[in-house]
Amino acid sequence: MLRSLVPNARDVFALAAASARVALARTPEQMPRLAQAGVVDAGGRALVVVLDATERALTGRAPEPAAHHVPRPVAPAGDDFVEGGPGYEVMYLLDADDSEIPALRTALDGLGDSLVVVGGERLWNVHVHVDDVGAAIEAGMQAGRPYRIAVTHFADQIARQRGEAAVGRAVVVAATGAGLADLCREAGAHVLEFTRDRPVDVATMLGTLRSLDVAEIVVLPNNQRYVGLFDAAAKQVRADGVRVAVIPTHAQVQGLAALAVHDPGLDFDEDVVAMSSAAAHTQHGAVTVATEPGITMAGPCDVGDVLGVVSGDFAVVGHDVAEVAGAVLDRLVSPAAELVTLVVGDGADDDVAQELSRRLRAERVDVDVVVYQGGQENYPLFVAVE
Known part of the structure; x- marks a missing residue:
């Protein structure tokens, strides 16, 4: 007789699941933000799913949803x-x-x-x-x-939910160096700054893309390692109905070239094509200093050797920054070149860029030269030829 008064597990879970559904329906009454958004509490919803599934497994009955009405916003939410x-x-x-x-x-x-x-x-x-x-x-x-x-x-x-569609277009840029970051901001881009010790992770990329209240986004990763990460973040944002194009820029100067032709007045596809073309037609190089011995495409190097990079590959090994920078520039400048951009790194000697500028103006009067203070670490000089 006493045992008959003790509820079995099926009855307990059925009662718990029914009570949870009722409680979930009331969450908008307890949290104004839920009521404004017209949704129920996500954590409570997850618990209801677990209890409903358990009830169905134990009893074979499909739970009946609790009748409820989720209040809708009675006033514009927006920024408030x-x-x-x-x-x-x-x-x-x-x-x-x-x-x-x-x-x-x-x-x-x-x-x-x-x-x-x-x-x-x-x-x-x-x-x-x-x-x-x-x-x-x-x-x-x-x-x-x-x-x-x-x-x-x-x-x-x-x-x-109110039927308001996002409008406008944004450009997101990954940049290293305070000067380069400022240049990108002046061009109207949203900048994610990074260094060797503080890289940009996919969570930050995703959060940035989703925080932009626009219908279209163009992304300039400006680093070979970031292209795939931005692609992964963009895939999730596209699921929200936002158009996102990731242009596979591998160098900071390619991003600058793409920004220079960005035109928000163009159709999205036309703008992306123009920016992609500008980036692809930008020959890029750099000068850095070896931090460990190794073998490069240009031969062996020791710690402290100056390395010249051309299109992502080590092409020159030397001992003087000015000489290596000149060799890199010689490999990039073609008869069709019209513009050379030199970006000076953090702590680098400005005289190197100025000497390269004087030499170019003397040898190639048909080529314009621009020098920027980029502030990038580890690279005394970035070079771009368009």
Whole structure:
């Protein structure tokens, strides 16, 4: 008799699942931002899915959804919505040891709100609302390996629900060196700065692309290693309905050439073709200093040797920056050359670029020469010939 009063597991899960569905329907009443966005809490929704699946497995019955009405915004959200709380929803799966989760929760809790971290046995589901998308993903990287990363910009979500389409075009550029970064900003680009010690990761790329309230984006990676990463980020952003073109620029000076012909008044495809053509027709080179001995395409080198780079390959080995720079320039300048751009690196001798300029003006009066202070590390000189 006593046992009959104890509910079995099927009844317990059925009751828990039904209660969870009712509670989920009420989350917009408890959080104004959810009500404004016209959605229910994502973490609560995940729990309901788990309970519904368990109920169905135990009872064979499909759960009946709770009748509810999710309130819609009664006033424009827009900027006020973003300013009233975190602007982004970040979700990802995480492969991590259980021991790493307390520190992860603490880190994410300090970044925003609506934090949910559920799971176990090295598989965790992470959900949080933040302003700093990169920091939220980096916290996951410190704890383990995040994947299936999804970022939602609340303002964009609300705009889509209100039928507002994003307009305009943006150019995103990866740049190294304060001078080069400033040049790109002056041209109207959104700049992601990087150094050898602080590279740009795919999470930052994705967060930047999704933060732009535009319909079209052109990306200039300006580094061979970044082309594939930007392609991966662009694929996710295209799924949101944004047109994204990644032009495979491998050098900073190729990006400058592409920016110089960028015209937002052109059709998107025409603009991308023009920028791609400018980048592809830019011959590029550089001068750097060897930090370890090795074998190059131009022969062996020792630490401290000056290396000349032509189109991404080591082509000159020497001991003097000016001589190597002159050799690189000779290999790049053709009879059809019209413009030479010299970008001086951080701490480099300005006299090298000025001497190259004087020599060019004397030997090739038909070629224009421009010198910029790029501030890039490790490379005393970047060279471009168009």
